[in-house]
Amino acid sequence: MPKIIIDGHTIECRSGIPVLQAALEAGLAVPHYCYHPGLSVVASCRLCLMEMKMPNPKTGQMDWAPKLFPSCQTPVRDGLEVRFRSDPVRENQQHVMEYYLLNHPLDCPVCDKAGECYLQDYTEANGPATSRMVEDKTKNPKKDIGPHTLLYQDRCVLCSRCVRFCDEIAGTGELAVVGRGSRCEIDVLPGQPLENPLQGNVVDLCPVGALLDKGFLFKQRVWLLRSARSVSPADSRGQTIWIDYNEAGIHRIRPRYNEKINEWWISDEARFGWKHVHRPDRLRQPRIRQGVALQPARWEELPGLLRAPFAGVAACASPAGPGGGARLAQPPSLLGRGQGEGQGIGPLAAVLSPMLTCEEAWLLAKLARSLAPQATLVLGHVPVSGHDQTYPNGFTIKAEKCPNRRGVETILQHLGGPTASFQEFLAQAVEGRFRAAYVTGGYPDAWVTDPVAAALARIPFLVVHDLFPSALDGAAAVQIPGAAWTEREGTFMNCDGLLQPFERALPPLEGVKADGQFFYELLGQPGLFRAQTVRETMAAELPQFSEVFIPRDLPKRAH
Amino acid sequence: MSWRTIDRRTAAEQDLGPGLNDAVKEKIRSFFPRYPTKRAVLLPALHIAQDALGYISLRAMRELAELLELPPSAVLDVVTFYTHFWTHSRGRKTIVLCRSLTCELMGGGRVREGLEQRLGIGEHETTPDGQWSYMTEECLAACEHAPCLLINEKLHKGVQAEDLDRILVDPENDHLDMPRSTLFDAPAETKP
Ligand code: SF4
Ligand code: FES
Ligand code: FES
Numbered sequence: 001m002p003k004i005i006i007d008g009h010t011i012e013c014r015s016g017i018p019v020l021q022a023a024l025e026a027g028l029a030v031p032h033y034c035y036h037p038g039l040s041v042v043a044s045c046r047l048c049l050m051e052m053k054m055p056n057p058k059t060g061q062m063d064w065a066p067k068l069f070p071s072c073q074t075p076v077r078d079g080l081e082v083r084f085r086s087d088p089v090r091e092n093q094q095h096v097m098e099y100y101l102l103n104h105p106l107d108c109p110v111c112d113k114a115g116e117c118y119l120q121d122y123t124e125a126n127g128p129a130t131s132r133m134v135e136d137k138t139k140n141p142k143k144d145i146g147p148h149t150l151l152y153q154d155r156c157v158l159c160s161r162c163v164r165f166c167d168e169i170a171g172t173g174e175l176a177v178v179g180r181g182s183r184c185e186i187d188v189l190p191g192q193p194l195e196n197p198l199q200g201n202v203v204d205l206c207p208v209g210a211l212l213d214k215g216f217l218f219k220q221r222v223w224l225l226r227s228a229r230s231v232s233p234a235d236s237r238g239q240t241i242w243i244d245y246n247e248a249g250i251h252r253i254r255p256r257y258n259e260k261i262n263e264w265w266i267s268d269e270a271r272f273g274w275k276h277v278h279r280p281d282r283l284r285q286p287r288i289r290q291g292v293a294l295q296p297a298r299w300e301e302l303p304g305l306l307r308a309p310f311a312g313v314a315a316c317a318s319p320a321g322p323g324g325g326a327r328l329a330q331p332p333s334l335l336g337r338g339q340g341e342g343q344g345i346g347p348l349a350a351v352l353s354p355m356l357t358c359e360e361a362w363l364l365a366k367l368a369r370s371l372a373p374q375a376t377l378v379l380g381h382v383p384v385s386g387h388d389q390t391y392p393n394g395f396t397i398k399a400e401k402c403p404n405r406r407g408v409e410t411i412l413q414h415l416g417g418p419t420a421s422f423q424e425f426l427a428q429a430v431e432g433r434f435r436a437a438y439v440t441g442g443y444p445d446a447w448v449t450d451p452v453a454a455a456l457a458r459i460p461f462l463v464v465h466d467l468f469p470s471a472l473d474g475a476a477a478v479q480i481p482g483a484a485w486t487e488r489e490g491t492f493m494n495c496d497g498l499l500q501p502f503e504r505a506l507p508p509l510e511g512v513k514a515d516g517q518f519f520y521e522l523l524g525q526p527g528l529f530r531a532q533t534v535r536e537t538m539a540a541e542l543p544q545f546s547e548v549f550i551p552r553d554l555p556k557r558a559h
Numbered sequence: 560m561s562w563r564t565i566d567r568r569t570a571a572e573q574d575l576g577p578g579l580n581d582a583v584k585e586k587i588r589s590f591f592p593r594y595p596t597k598r599a600v601l602l603p604a605l606h607i608a609q610d611a612l613g614y615i616s617l618r619a620m621r622e623l624a625e626l627l628e629l630p631p632s633a634v635l636d637v638v639t640f641y642t643h644f645w646t647h648s649r650g651r652k653t654i655v656l657c658r659s660l661t662c663e664l665m666g667g668g669r670v671r672e673g674l675e676q677r678l679g680i681g682e683h684e685t686t687p688d689g690q691w692s693y694m695t696e697e698c699l700a701a702c703e704h705a706p707c708l709l710i711n712e713k714l715h716k717g718v719q720a721e722d723l724d725r726i727l728v729d730p731e732n733d734h735l736d737m738p739r740s741t742l743f744d745a746p747a748e749t750k751p
Pocket of ligand 2: 032035042044045046047049071072073
């Protein structure tokens, strides 16, 4: 690892990185706009300039060179000596900041970016906040450049990050710098808007308030938001995200750097895939079938209501009686002679949705097997849409639109015994092999197709644990409202077997219990469900769960 | 002006303007072997397109992008970098007036006022009869003859406001120094 000297301090840094990156990683606050570690280096903003020691041609001695150098374009090399704390460097920063403010409107009070804007920050730290220019500022209209994005042209500092992102990462090249010199603007060719599946990233990239997200526009001031470390359920790759939220709910999702998966970016599916959490039709109360209708029930009744019929089905000794009955008070009446018996398939099934966390899937599987050692464990419906899409720099959007198929599979494999794919389960259900089933959903979109509903309707005692009403409502004996992933904690195992934890952002909706907590209670465990504690018990049996991957944090002053 | 929003997502059919015909496209293709990449053909292609259409229409930009396998915005980027390329239709004759220091010192400002008064148009506008368009340019590289202006390809030197009447009807205005290069054709007669 090369050692370089910055402002008299020797620091050790990764080789092959620019001095600017090394300085940021060492915790220094070096202003910069155009440099982004994920994009090509253009050295156009001139904010990151530094002084550098070079051999003086006259004396041959190492001396401070008379001109400044862009630290973003100077690779580190052993023994390099540079300084940022010097008058020429400070003066350059002041001049450049004053230049940036020449035409920039001072409209921070109505700008979404205020509070996380690097023009604000750098002006406060380095530059004069007032301008000596008395002439009129250039005033440009806003541009509607895409379905999600507005461009406030007059706030742009022309760092060209957004343009490079579209060229290098998305590979779609919708954005361009048009015009020349002080007339430069960012634009699209009219009629060819910014609408690639990664478009949302340009808003995060923009160091000022020029590119803004239409969905977030004028909704919140950023200093009123808190951020939770989460993992996106949008696809099976496990993109890591920040959920920005407050007591009013979620307001936006931003990428959380992840050197192994999504780096600095996320797909639009991950970014905008949280709206269902606040859908008004979410299930908010457990309900049980009484007569024909589902009637509200209390959470406290559920363990008793569920355990008894399940245990009864499992025991499966007595002959069949007619189904139904008041308040499910006679569990044995639900029993029939399981037709699957003798073929190794228990009459009880637990469908583990790939939307569940590993811990939840584990608890539910354990629960099913504790009630019936021959219970069939089923990997729930795995939504797939289209094909995997890979972008020029390797960013991939998976066709599999769920976060934890691999985690559930790992658990099923480990537990062994009767297991089934969702298709096999449906086929067996149609044949009437199951007397009782616990089905988990949790998908953001409607997933119960007619064949699914028809097959599940054949199960006499059907428990549906899901987010939204569906065609299963008519067949369910018990309906349990699920919590969205933002309201739970746990781990997802991505398609490559990487186990990533995420934290809870919001409390579960009023009237709803977090899935893990509920399974915990069903299992008769005392106290609160803690994902980590459960994971530790899992790890004792299954080494795959002993280590989680947590991406490293970005340097504080980097952006 | 951020209270105003302009729509860049859609482009109406009538705003796309004329497209390139097959002969023009073929001409552009004939340049491919001369350059290491198709992208590198963009500049000659723009000259050819502007010679054919009088300007680079949105439709032409799209077609060029397709021809050269570039994102359309990359064509827009280059077109707008050079003031030589027009992005809207022009009159029959284009006047390019120098606005740089030497010409300004030698009375270029008065020439500009005179011109705008006579034609009744501003920069990048076209007279209603479709005869004249005009623009200013940073330096025509003829500072020794300041103030100066170009009409099409004819350079008028040492122009004073009083000379405008004479200059505008100068038959030399239509003169082209051909062949400018064996690679290019003469610009087509442009119709507004
Ligand atoms: S819009 Fe933002 S990201 Fe794009 S060039 Fe301007 S300041 Fe940079
Ligand atoms: S010039 Fe170095 S960050 Fe812009
Ligand atoms: S300043 Fe006018 S031609 Fe150079």
